[in-house]
Amino acid sequence: EDKVVQSPLSLVVHEGDTVTLNCSYEVTNFRSLLWYKQEKKAPTFLFMLTSSGIEKKSGRLSSILDKKELFSILNITATQTGDSAIYLCAVEGNTGNQFYFGTGTSLTVIP
Amino acid sequence: DAGVIQSPRHEVTEMGQEVTLRCKPISGHNSLFWYRQTMMRGLELLIYFNNNVPIDDSGMPEDRFSAKMPNASFSTLKIQPSEPRDSAVYFCASRAGTAYNEQFFGPGTRLTVL
Numbered sequence: 529e530d531k532v533v534q535s536p537l538s539l540v541v542h543e544g545d546t547v548t549l550n551c552s553y554e555v556t557n558f559r560s561l562l563w564y565k566q567e568k569k570a571p572t573f574l575f576m577l578t579s580s581g582i583e584k585k586s587g588r589l590s591s592i593l594d595k596k597e598l599f600s601i602l603n604i605t606a607t608q609t610g611d612s613a614i615y616l617c618a619v620e621g622n623t624g625n626q627f628y629f630g631t632g633t634s635l636t637v638i639p
Numbered sequence: 640d641a642g643v644i645q646s647p648r649h650e651v652t653e654m655g656q657e658v659t660l661r662c663k664p665i666s667g668h669n670s671l672f673w674y675r676q677t678m679m680r681g682l683e684l685l686i687y688f689n690n691n692v693p694i695d696d697s698g699m700p701e702d703r704f705s706a707k708m709p710n711a712s713f714s715t716l717k718i719q720p721s722e723p724r725d726s727a728v729y730f731c732a733s734r735a736g737t738a739y740n741e742q743f744f745g746p747g748t749r750l751t752v753l
Contacts, residue, residue, distance in 0.1 A: 560739060570643075570730060570744035571682075578739065616682065626695065627672070627742070631681035 530555045532619050534630035541637055545607050549615050549633045552599040557622030561593055561600050564616040566632070571616055574602070607637045643745035645731050651751045657719040660748045663712055664733030672742060673706055673716050674730040682730070688714065721752045 532553045541547055553561065560578045564571035575584045577593035577600060584591050588607075593600045604611055614632040621628070644663040652658055664671045673685040686696040688708045696706070703722070708714040718725055728749050732742040 562741060570746050573741040573743070576739070576741055618682075626687075627684055629674075629682040629684075 530619075530621060530626075530628050532617055532628045532630040534615075534617050534633050536633060537631070538634040539636070541607055541635070543607060543609060543637055543639050545637075546603065546605045547607060547635060549602040549604075549617075549635070550599065551601070551617030551630055553617075553619045553628070554598065555619045555621045555628055558595065558598075559620040559622045562618045562620070562627075563591055563600075563602050564618065566614040566616055567612075574615075604635075607635075609637050609639055611635060612637045643731055643733055643743055645729075645745035645748050647748060648746060649749045649751075651753065652721055653753050654722055655720045656752075657717065658721045658725075658750060658752075660716040660718075660729050660731075660750070662714045662716070662731030662745060664714070664731070665735075665743055666712070668733035668735050668743070669711070670734045670736070670742075671708060671714050672732040672734075673714070674732065675727045676730060676747075677727045685716070718750075721750075723752045726750055726752050 535550045560576050562576050563574040565574055575591045580595040588605045591602045614634050616632045617630040619628050646661045669690050672687040674682050676682045685698045686706045691708045706716045728747045730747045731745045734740045734742045
């Protein structure tokens with residue numbers, strides 16, 4: 529059964545801390561892995577990863593994929609209260625438009 | 640571009656009533672997805688369309704759910720009859736092409752079935 533598992537389920541940190549969010553997957557015919565940020569509305573796209581070992585970076589956020597070990601991490605450095613959200617990991621299989629989402633990591637950044 | 644548009648944003652109905660959720664994808668996007676999100680189960684893919692054709696509806700919970708896409712700019716998700724366990728946020732998403740492109744999500748419809 530195809531699945532995506534995220535950890536931890538929730539996380540509370542102080543402003544300025546660095547956090548690492550994990551996503552492991554078992555998906556037939558992997559095509560891509562995507563990270564989304566969801567505040568109190570729709571998920572918004574952060575990164576798409578297709579190749580192992582190539583870091584994607586956007587400001588304080590970065591992500592990397594390991595296709596051998598079947599996982600990805602999302603790092604956030606110097607966290608701010610605006611980073612508080614649910615972070616979703618999704619994996620696209622190669623059998624058409626099939627997306628599998630994890631249940632998300634709820635991040636709370638306190639001042 | 641206005642992004643993916645969904646209506647209504649909130650819907651409160653009584654058990655047994657028919658509910659119709661609407662979605663307008665981003666112009667030029669040829670794939671459309673319907674998701675349901677709950678605290679217990681997270682985001683679940685219900686059905687997706689490619690070029691207006693339903694490709695995979697295996698995520699549709701049961702026969703009470705149906706979805707249509709009569710043209711490239713409009714889709715509906717219907718629940719008839721609705722039940723309290725259908726209460727959730729329903730998202731519509733669209734994307735261009737068939738691979739290696741991210742999905743863009745609409746604002747969602749929060750459905751409450753009493």
